Amino acid sequence: MDLYKSSAHELHEKLVKKEISSVELTNSVYNRIDQVEKDVKAYLTLDRENALGQAAKVDKMLANGEKIAPLAGIPGAIKDNISTKGLRTTCSSKMLEHFTPIYDAHVIQKLRADEAIFLGKTNMDEFAMGSTTETSYFQTTHNPWNLERVPGGSSGGSAAAVVAGEAIWALGSDTGGSIRQPASFTGCVGIKPTYGRVSRYGCVAFASSLDQIGPITRDVTDAATVLNTICGVCTMDSTSLHEDVPDFTKALTTDVKGLRIGVPKEYYAAGLDPKVDGVLKKALADYEAMGAEIVDVSLPHTEYAVITYYIIAPAEASANLARFDGVRYGYRNMKATSAPEMTTASRTEGFGAEVKRRIMLGTYVLSSGYYDAYYLKAMQVRTLIRQDFAKAFEQCDVLLTPTSPVVAYPIDGKMDPLAIYLLDVCTIPVNLAGLPGISVPAGFVDGMPVGMQLIGKVLDEETVLRAAYAFEQSHDYHKVMAPLGGK
Amino acid sequence: MKVTAKEVKHIANLSRLTVPDSEMEKFTEQFNQILNYADILQELDTNGIVPTPYVLPISNVLREDIAVEGVSHEDALLNAPDVHNGGFKVPRVIE
DSSP states (O other), X not given: OOGGGSOHHHHHHHHHTTSSOHHHHHHHHHHHHHHHHHHHOOEEEEOHHHHHHHHHHHHHHHHTTOOOOTXXXXXXXXXXXXXXXXXXXXXXXXXXXXXXXXXXXXXXXXXXXXXXXXXXXXXXXXXXXXXXXXXXXXXXXXXXXXXXXXXXXXXXXXXXXXXXXXXXXXEEEESSSTTHHHHHHHTOEEEEOOTTSBOOXXXXXXXXXXXXXXXXXXXXXXXXXXHHHHBSOOTTOTTOOOOOOOOGGXXXXXXXXXXXXXXXXXXGSTTSOHHHHHHHHHHHHHHHHTTOEEEEEOOTTGGGHHHHHHHHHHHHHHHHXXXXXXXXXXXXXXXXXXXXXXXXXXXXXXXXXXXXXXXXXXXXXHSTTTIIIIIIHHHHXXXXXXXXXXXXXXXXXXXXXXXXSSOOOBSOOOSOHXXXXXXXXXXXXXXXXXXXXXXXXXXXXXXXXXXXXXXXXTTOHHHHHHHHHHHHHTSOGGGOOOOOOOX | OOSOHXXXXXXXXXXXXXXXXXXXXXXXXXXXXXHHHXXXXXXXXXXXXXXXXXXXXXXXXXXXXXXXOOOOHXXXXXXXXXXXXXXXXXXXXXX
């Protein structure tokens, strides 16, 4: 049997019943990687020996009759901006090509404590700046539904690995949509938790007020399972929320009777592919048939969200990426004869074009004379965007929108930076407001998957997961494997 | 045009980056494209609106003042591009 095709919760049952071993499962996934990785290019680093050692350890625990955690012995993939002690972590940048972390991210500590297995590190847009995984210094990841198309980004490697059978679950990070948009483009589930739910300790900082780590999985149950493991208070992250973490799997019921689903008209505006719109209208009709109530709402400042984000995120990035100076770690130009020259040459050669563009944009909007017009203004508009959501949530429990206005597009690098930025319109406002959002497969357009986004109130991942689960269980989209076609 | 090639050069210097002359024209054009688009924010009256730097209602987060083990000397140097006598080695800073 092809174990790599199963979900984490099914595999956990099989492990506990001793129908399979973790070594057998881990080998099944690595064999799959050996077969398809040359076409998908999801991984930057594989850690086969340690993974199989860990699997053997879990098998021993099972043989001893020990109780194991839901992710114990189940192999997953980690986005390459999440620190893994002793395992190369590059952020898909030449800057960190040879960087080996000296500590584990908080989420990795938690997953290790639960005996989860790490297959390797996945490709991404450089420093998570991009929506296609094309800005990676090392390679372009291919969409397993059509290998000539992008998998989305920036967590494109993690999403592609999950749908190609190269990982059972994965971690991504989401600053403006980097979990949800690739989940949408590749037909899997991706959730960005409420800001502060998951510690950012050990996630290489891009935009600190927006970054959140989250799961990318084959189904909603697995998303809730991974979320259970990674959420929680962390003393190393001052923005970690001191809130109780519920058992998210308890929220998974198919009962959406009386659930008020808000439909913000601004997300169904010009630019939305009419076929994607059709898929979403069908989803709304399905929810209505299940007893949910559909409510029209408005988020009037939506059109300002993209530029607000592209001021705030680069501003924060310009400060965060100032640490790459060629002195303590990262790439260094060895020919420079003075320290300032060394720093400038190292950064110029170590960073790719998109990263440089954002650092400079951020430097500009923070510089004297422009701070008020750009950065302060953007932080004020961010308040207006938050207020929009607060008002909308007076009328509904959850919002249903497209995750992206389009399906995955061809790998050709032809789009302008601004044109790509504007496609993030549906996911960005959620980060600006710090809300939880999930992308769930909702159907197909011309053979490519379409994701729908469900947005919840602060700390209300449970309603988001329940709505997602109810939809998933009344359809079969999560059971279809990506065909690895298109070539 | 919001910024000229000369200003882009200045911003690059502030960012400790260089934009090669061959890419300057395209870079300046893309930079201006984004800044021009930012003009739509000026449509909004934000007088008196409190800015949101962070969505959480937190300010200073303190921990107990107890010494904990930090990064070891060996670990700190593990990823260093150049090391000399147990320290980070860099090119000359002052003449």
